[in-house]
Amino acid sequence: MSVVDEDTIEHIAKLARLNLSKQEIEGYTKDLEEILSMANTINNLNTDDVKETIGANQKSNVFRKDEVKEFGDRDLLLKNAPSQDEGMFRIPKVIN
Numbered sequence: 260m261s262v263v264d265e266d267t268i269e270h271i272a273k274l275a276r277l278n279l280s281k282q283e284i285e286g287y288t289k290d291l292e293e294i295l296s297m298a299n300t301i302n303n304l305n306t307d308d309v310k311e312t313i314g315a316n317q318k319s320n321v322f323r324k325d326e327v328k329e330f331g332d333r334d335l336l337l338k339n340a341p342s343q344d345e346g347m348f349r350i351p352k353v354i355n
Contacts, residue, residue: 263291 268287272279279287330336333346342349 262295263288
């Protein structure tokens with residue numbers, strides 16, 4: 260017996276305000292059935308001897324150290340600015 264039928268897909272499409280063709284409904288019915296079947300397979304796996312993890316590997320901090328570096332040529336940097344004021348980038352106001 261199928262868990263997902265075309266009525267279910269039509270209901271989901273209506274909730275999402277999607278207008279699906281009959282062919283799309285049939286395709287999504289098959290796709291969703293396959294997804295739920297895979298999830299059911301995973302739910303039924305025996306994980307009693309599997310240790311909990313929070314990631315795929317044991318590395319704890321892979322970020323580089325934050326370092327301040329001087330650019331050197333401020334005028335060259337400010338050439339990229341569409342507008343500047345007192346040696347700084349001038350940008351449009353973003354908060355009212």
